Amino acid sequence: MGSSFTGLRIAQSALAASQICLDVTGQNIANVNTKDYTRQSAELNAVNYNNSVSKFAQPPATNKGQGVTVAQIAQIRDKLLDVKVRNCHSNYNTTSVILSGLSDIENVFDETDNSGLNAILGDFYSQLQQLSNNAGNTGYASMTRSAAQKVCQVFNQYASQLSQIRDEQMASLEIAVEDINTVISKLNEVNTQIKDQSVRGSISNELLDDRNSYLDTLSKYMNITVTAQNDGTVKVSSTGNADVLDSTFSISQSGDQVVIQRTDTGGTLADFLPDEGTVAGCLHILNGAGTSAAAGESSFTGLLYYNRALDNFAAAFAGTFNKINTLDPAAPANLFTGTTANNISISEQWYADANYIVVADTGTNDNVIKMINAMEDEVDETIYPGITGNFEGFAKTLMDTIAIDTGYYKDINDMNKAILTSAANQRESIMGVLVDEETVNLISYQKAYQAAARLMTVMDETLDVLINRMGVVGR
Amino acid sequence: MMRITNKMINTNYLSNLNSNLDNLNNLRQKAAAGRSYLKASENPAAALKAYQVRQNLSRISLYQNNVGEAASIMTEVETAVLELNSTITSISENVTRGRSGNYSEQDRANIAEVLSNFQLELFDIANYRSADKYVFGGSKMLEPPFNLESGVLYYHGIDVNSNTGFDESSIYYDIGLGLKTTASGQIKEGTAFNISFPGSEVFGTGTDTNGLPNNIFNLVGKMIEAFNTNDLSNLDSYVDKLESIAENITVKLVDVGQKSSFLSFLTERLAGNEFNATKKQTEIECIDAAEAIVNFNTQETAYLAALAMGNKLLQYSLLDYMK
Numbered sequence: 068m069g070s071s072f073t074g075l076r077i078a079q080s081a082l083a084a085s086q087i088c089l090d091v092t093g094q095n096i097a098n099v100n101t102k103d104y105t106r107q108s109a110e111l112n113a114v115n116y117n118n119s120v121s122k123f124a125q126p127p128a129t130n131k132g133q134g135v136t137v138a139q140i141a142q143i144r145d146k147l148l149d150v151k152v153r154n155c156h157s158n159y160n161t162t163s164v165i166l167s168g169l170s171d172i173e174n175v176f177d178e179t180d181n182s183g184l185n186a187i188l189g190d191f192y193s194q195l196q197q198l199s200n201n202a203g204n205t206g207y208a209s210m211t212r213s214a215a216q217k218v219c220q221v222f223n224q225y226a227s228q229l230s231q232i233r234d235e236q237m238a239s240l241e242i243a244v245e246d247i248n249t250v251i252s253k254l255n256e257v258n259t260q261i262k263d264q265s266v267r268g269s270i271s272n273e274l275l276d277d278r279n280s281y282l283d284t285l286s287k288y289m290n291i292t293v294t295a296q297n298d299g300t301v302k303v304s305s306t307g308n309a310d311v312l313d314s315t316f317s318i319s320q321s322g323d324q325v326v327i328q329r330t331d332t333g334g335t336l337a338d339f340l341p342d343e344g345t346v347a348g349c350l351h352i353l354n355g356a357g358t359s360a361a362a363g364e365s366s367f368t369g370l371l372y373y374n375r376a377l378d379n380f381a382a383a384f385a386g387t388f389n390k391i392n393t394l395d396p397a398a399p400a401n402l403f404t405g406t407t408a409n410n411i412s413i414s415e416q417w418y419a420d421a422n423y424i425v426v427a428d429t430g431t432n433d434n435v436i437k438m439i440n441a442m443e444d445e446v447d448e449t450i451y452p453g454i455t456g457n458f459e460g461f462a463k464t465l466m467d468t469i470a471i472d473t474g475y476y477k478d479i480n481d482m483n484k485a486i487l488t489s490a491a492n493q494r495e496s497i498m499g500v501l502v503d504e505e506t507v508n509l510i511s512y513q514k515a516y517q518a519a520a521r522l523m524t525v526m527d528e529t530l531d532v533l534i535n536r537m538g539v540v541g542r
Numbered sequence: 543m544m545r546i547t548n549k550m551i552n553t554n555y556l557s558n559l560n561s562n563l564d565n566l567n568n569l570r571q572k573a574a575a576g577r578s579y580l581k582a583s584e585n586p587a588a589a590l591k592a593y594q595v596r597q598n599l600s601r602i603s604l605y606q607n608n609v610g611e612a613a614s615i616m617t618e619v620e621t622a623v624l625e626l627n628s629t630i631t632s633i634s635e636n637v638t639r640g641r642s643g644n645y646s647e648q649d650r651a652n653i654a655e656v657l658s659n660f661q662l663e664l665f666d667i668a669n670y671r672s673a674d675k676y677v678f679g680g681s682k683m684l685e686p687p688f689n690l691e692s693g694v695l696y697y698h699g700i701d702v703n704s705n706t707g708f709d710e711s712s713i714y715y716d717i718g719l720g721l722k723t724t725a726s727g728q729i730k731e732g733t734a735f736n737i738s739f740p741g742s743e744v745f746g747t748g749t750d751t752n753g754l755p756n757n758i759f760n761l762v763g764k765m766i767e768a769f770n771t772n773d774l775s776n777l778d779s780y781v782d783k784l785e786s787i788a789e790n791i792t793v794k795l796v797d798v799g800q801k802s803s804f805l806s807f808l809t810e811r812l813a814g815n816e817f818n819a820t821k822k823q824t825e826i827e828c829i830d831a832a833e834a835i836v837n838f839n840t841q842e843t844a845y846l847a848a849l850a851m852g853n854k855l856l857q858y859s860l861l862d863y864m865k
Contacts, residue, residue, distance in 0.1 A: 099548055170583070177582050179589060180575065189600045196604055200611055200715060203684050204674075430711040431681035431738070433729060439716055440723050463593050466582060470590070473583030488557070492550055499547030503860040510864075 071533070073133065074526040080134030081519035084111055087137050088512040092505050099500045103280035105142040106500050107272055112138045142272050148494040149279065150293070153286035155487040157343035160287045162480040164348025168236055169473040172373055175228045176466045185462040187221045190214050192442045192459070195435055198424070202432035209421035212413065215388075215402065219412045222381045226408035229377070233353065233370055237318075237325070240349040244316050244327065247288050247346070254281045255312055258300040265299035285311070289341035306341045314339075323371055324364060325353045357468075359453055368472055376453060376465060377408035383451035384458060385411055391437050392425050400425065548859075555852055562845045569841050573834035577827055592826045595819055602816045605718040608735075609812060612715045613805040615737050618672035620798045623744070623791060626667050630788045633660050633762060637781060640769055647772045654769035661762045665690060668741050668759070680740030681711045687741045695759050697742050702757045705748035712736040717808060735805075744794055746787060754783045761787065 091109045098104040114133040178185055194207070194214040201207040257278045264270045278301065285291055285303065291311060294302045303311040314329040316339065327346060329339040341347045355369020359376070385403035393399045402424060405411035417423040428434040446454040446461070454461050571580055582589035639645075640653035668678055668688045675683040680698070688697055695702045698709060714721075714734035722733040746756035755761050765780050 170581075173581060173583055178593070179580065179582050180577065185593065185597070189597065193600070193604050196608060196716060200608060202713070203682075427681075431683075431713045433711075433714070436714055436716070436721070436729055436734065437723060440721055440729075443721060459597060463590075463597075466593060467586065467590050470582030470586040473581075474586045477583060488554075492554070493544075495547055495550045495553075496545045499545070499549050501545060501547045504545075506860040506864065 071530065073131075074529070075523065077132075077134035078519050078523040078526055080114065080136060081522065082516060084109070084135045084137055085512050085516035085519055087140075089509070089516065091140055092508045092512060095500045096502065096505045096509075099502055099505075103276050103283065104500065105144045105272065105276050105279070105498045107140050108143055110138040110141050112136050139269075140272060142275060142498070144279075144498045145494065148490065148497065149282075152487070152490045152494050153283065153291060153293075154343075155483070155490045156283065156286040157290040159480070159483040159487045160345045161343045161348045161351075162476055162483050164239075164345050165351055166473070166476040166480045168232070168348070168352030168369070169469065169476055171232045171235070172229070172370065173469045173473045175225055175232070176373075176469050178466060183462075184218075184221050184225065185459055185466065187214075187217050188442070188459045188462055191218050192439065195439045195442065198426065199432040199435040199439060202426045202435065205421055208424055208426070211424060212417060212421045215417075216413050218384070219403065219405075222377065222384075222408040222411050225377055226374075229370060229374055230409075233374075236349055236353050236370070240318060240325070240346065240353070243288050243345045243349065244318055247285065247316050250281050250285050250288075251312055251314070254278065254285070254301075254303070257281065258312070261299045270299055287344060288346050289344040290347075305339075307339070309337075309339055323354070323356070325350060368468060373465065373469070374408075376461075378406075379451060379453040380458075380461060380465075381408040381411040382406045383446050383454050386451065387441050387446070388438060391434065391441060392423075394425060394428055394434075551855060555848075555855065559845075559848050559852065562841070562848050566838070566841045566845050569834070569838045572829055573831075573838050576829060576831070576834075578829040579827075588826050592823065595823045595826065599816065599819045599823065601718065602812055602819060605716070606809070606812050606816070608715045609717045609805055609808050612717060612735050612737050613802065613809065615672070615675065615677060616798055616802045616805060618670070618675075618677045619739050620795070620802060622667055622670040622677055623795045623798060625670075626664070626744070627788070627791055627795060629660055629663050629667065630758070630784065630791065633657060633765075634781070634784060634788070636660070637765060637777070637784070641774060641777060641781075650769045650772050654766045657762060657766045657769065661759060661766065664745075664759050664762065665695075668745055678739055678741030678744055680738050680742065681709055681713055683713070683738075688745075693763075695757065697745075697747065702742070702745070702747045703749060703755055703760060708740065708742040708747055710740045710743060711738070713738040717805075718812070735801075739794075739798075744791065746790070750783070752779060754779065756787070758784070758787050 088109045088111070091107050095106055112135070114136050116130045116133060176183065191211075191214040194211040198204075198207045198211045257274060261270055261274055261278065264274065282291070282293055282301070282303070289305050289311070292304050294304070296302055305311050309329055310331065313331045317328050317330065319326050319328050327339045327341075327350065329337050331337075340350065351365060351367040352369045353371070354365040355367030355372055356364045356375065357366065357368035357372030359372055360366040364371070385401075385405060389399065389401040389403055392402045400416070400423065401414045402417050403411060404414045414423075425434045426432055428437075442458055445457050448454060455464060568580070572578065579585040579588060636653055636656050640650055645653070665688060669686045670677050671686075676685065676687050677683070679685065679687045682698060685698075688695060688702075690696075700707050712729075713736065714729050715737055717735045719733050719735065722730040724730055745758050748756050750756055755764065761780060761783055765777070765784075768774055768777050768780065
């Protein structure tokens, strides 16, 4: 036999539960456009009959429930999808940073609607031909000189554009590293707060949202694995089991390679090379030495490759023509000075005298023909390593390489973006707020509240009958 | 079934709208530039071919230029050699006339006068100049090859009667025959076009076994002397020598003619190559205007449709239908 007032208690619990449900619905609607907000829902539990006094007694058959209680305000979120989205974030940011770096490099080399190294080399070639046909004519010699000057200038320009791209990439890497350190300190802060709350019993959903948001941000910069701990905090690790939250990141330089270093709270310094993310992308672009990679260098075809290729190119170009122009090895007559793309220029002697270029050796124009031939012949790789084909051919090779790589990463990046969008949609589909749904909830919780209130009235009337009108027969 | 949330609709709609706009912009640029691709990375295979074709085109125009120059020099050489030929014929006629027995000493002196005019004409032909080039200058075409000092003819400073020491090296033009050099750095014959016609070869140098000058100018000098002194004893051998020289010059003429016709053959071939390369370039790099505009319009329609749909999609929710 239950107590007389059980009904009132049930009605009261129903009123309270509906009230909470309405509040949660309100919170969801309020945050429909809040970034990284996770939809919440009040988990209702029916309260069962539980009488510890009647431990050894047979429970009555009319055992009934005791109303409703709110177990917790839960976040509706799928942890597996978090993992998926973060992996996709890392992958997409790798390719997108690589793509933007390669596009910058492509802009340097691309000659689709302007003229660059290839066209200028072609010009130089034509001028040599003109000189050969007009051997001894100072006018043609000086035109050849200015064509050669242009070749040097294009080398210089390419080199300075590449170094500008390098500066930009370094700047974006610095910003990324700074951001990573900020996010790490915020994550540590949130972790501490969550730990405190966890000790006191309940963790606020909004704090969890904050932490997920920071983890999402971090996953753009590097590939991360998030492990939940018993005290409610999370541990974040990356490539090589690096404990990310225990680290401060910094940039340093080792030879030609840019290195990211990780200092843990113990002060130990170690190199850190993530597999994916913005940082990995930047490092690929900055350090990629392609086919010229020495041991320990990145073999991605990045800035370093193009830098070295251009330098080799300039050195080979200068060397080849200096050698032809020098008839007597004991008295070098150099047309060009400099050994890198950055410092190649025509020599002072040639600058002073257009006819410094040796047109004739034993014949009339045979030396110029040798130069023309040098433009046609394959560069001797044993003397000038890293140069394949002839000069114009190599300029084309550079353009082709960058065009093919850029095209490839464009496709891969589009693919990664599509995968990311789909994963993010999947996650949003679970955790996002749907106004229609909340509206429906609003109506149903309102109805539930009204019904609970009616229940209260019914109980009230029932008790009224019991107390005021029972046993008054014939009074 | 997937829940579709409001934020999802907004984000997806915006990103699709943006990619539509990006496509639209891309197609507009292509249509405006008339190019089938704007960056090599959009179509690396085509760009690769296009660079090759561009280089071909620039080479072809270079070779056309070189062939043109070589051909004009050959024409000048031909003209000069023809003139030389006709002068020799006139000399030969005059000599034949002067030999006949009924010519007086005075008549022979007159013949000598005529011959010395022809001799001067020979000298002029030897220093024939077209534009800034002396066609018989051999490897040094910018300076007059022959000069006359106190009756002695010099070719680039060397007496033409000496047997050796003449520079008969070549001037090569690259006309697309696949220029090659030997290991020692010399140009392989046949891989470039030699435009040098050394005056020493055409007009002759040294003396033959009979002590007669191989040089036509000097031979005519001997004839003039013979007529002036009225001593015709050696004239027969002079006339024979003149004939053999004339023969040699005819051979040269044929040589020039062959070279000229080879050049005109090359000119035609290069024109054909140029046409093909230009056509190829158009195919690879240019976009068909009609196609470009149709693509652009299609994309524009898609963009407008997306805009119109957004209006319907984003505006309403269940709240609009609740009392």
